[in-house]
């Protein structure tokens with residue numbers, strides 16, 4: 001990214017895998033650049049190729065075309081999804097979308113816009129970046145913008161049989177000042193929708209409202225389309241009319257997508273956000289008789305009685321190395337080398353910080369005490 005004000009500018013990255021067309025063209029969606037409103041208003045620029053779908057020659061990497069959805073973005077939107085290559089009649093399309101809350105169909109050969117469809121709740125700020133480019137934008141802070149930083153089309157869409165399936169999150173965010181680089185949002189307050197759009201025209205075929213955000217992408221199998229919602233449900237919609245055919249509560253909140261192979265569906269309870277929630281990878285199969293860990297919100301059996309060692313394996317091993325627990329994570333410091341005291345572990349686990357999540361509120365004080373005692377006594381041994 002070119003730096004318009006001598007400050008460090010980050011972003012403009014790709015979150016998701018590219019699509020590759022039949023002729024080898026590589027299509028990539030790119031995120032935004034985190035510029036605060038003050039920069040976007042006073043030194044606006046298109047900031048190519050942020051918030052764009054870009055087509056590159058698969059052999060040479062040369063730019064074939066780009067389509068920028070939001071120039072001069074300062075609302076932390078993105079065109080972050082994997083583009084989808086699809087045929088509508090004789091025409092080849094690239095379908096892409098992002099946190100700005102629009103779905104776009106572009107001509108796969110030229111990048112020319114074929115249709116665009118607004119999805120989810122918008123509160124009137126869609127053109128802010130463009131208006132700022134023209135020096136025509138006046139804003140008052142604090143500023144509430146919807147879609148917000150975790151709104152719009154947050155996770156990947158699916159296309160099947162001439163229909164685009166779009167999971168949409170409705171959640172506003174607030175920017176306190178002109179110089180705040182990142183807005184804030186309360187995840188628990190989000191709602192959502194799953195939509196079906198006609199691939200050839202972008203017309204909305206159905207739009208099913210959801211009590212929470214669908215952060216689990218869209219996955220099609222036979223006559224159903226699946227997602228997961230942040231409050232921890234797997235949901236199957238009928239592709240014919242969007243009605244909910246099946247729904248199952250998971251043992252934690254989740255933003256995990258779904259994989260389906262044959263008659264087996266695999267997803268995860270990925271986000272332990274409440275008391276007693278556990279992260280698990282879960283498989284469902286037609287005709288299976290397994291049972292789930294007690295659902296989120298209900299107390300796990302003998303809560304807190306779990307040993308410090310198993311609590312460590314469940315909550316800490318993915319990021320830390322600790323030989324006693326056969327843990328080899330490298331995201332956080334090596335605890336065998338650090339040899340922290342019990343008090344240091346307890347404080348860090350409770351409060352988090354420096355890239356580590358806080359566990360206070362997710363783990364009980366007894367559980368934190370058990371982990372701290374275990375780490376202090378086993379680190380370096």
Ligand code: HEC
Nearest residue numbers: 315316319331332333340344345348349353354355356371
């Ligand atoms: C998502 C990754 C992640 C998880 C999960 C995680 N940590 Fe950390 N941890 C980190 C990072 C990153 C740091 C470095 C923080 C810093 O530099 O301030 C850290 C730091 C620490 C420290 C050092 C604190 C200090 O003051 O030096 C301790 C002790 C620790 N973690 C223990 C744990 C325990 C126990 C758990 C499980 C309850 C855990 N961590 C879970 C990433 C993680």
